[in-house]
Amino acid sequence: MAGPPEEKLICRCYRVPEGAIRRAIAERGLRTVEEVTAATRAAGGCGSCWDEVQAILDETWGRPLPRDVPDESGLSAIQKRERIAGLIEQEIRPLFGRNGLDVQLVDVSGDRVLARFRGERVGGAAPSWLALKKHLVRKMAEACGRKMSLVELNVLEQQASQPGS
């Protein structure tokens, strides 16, 4: 007799099946890919399953605005991304560089800015690191005319790679 049909594997890096992602979304009310990553590890590795995880979220909660359509801030995700990329290139990266840090903008989704940080003090509690991050968040809000939240992908990836998380 044939066994139960095999569940579709969404994340090959962490071997996370579709059912586990759907359950986590439903049980914990997860709204974003990064929240799914923190809960299940899915999309916390190479990132190639990111779109599939987003598609499951869209199916569950409804599709977010297209990237070129302005939200109530008057800016689209593409415009916000352009502004933040310019801010990082012109002001933030040089400032961070003088402090031994680097920042890479990955994406802007709604009011969330997905970025990765590198450097010895990243993730620590050093006041200089926290002050730099605060500065970045303030400048992003100025650039986009509204509060933007920073999603530190390096922290999510670190959590996802820890056993038992």
Ligand code: FES
């Ligand atoms: S396949 Fe999911 S992170 Fe690589």
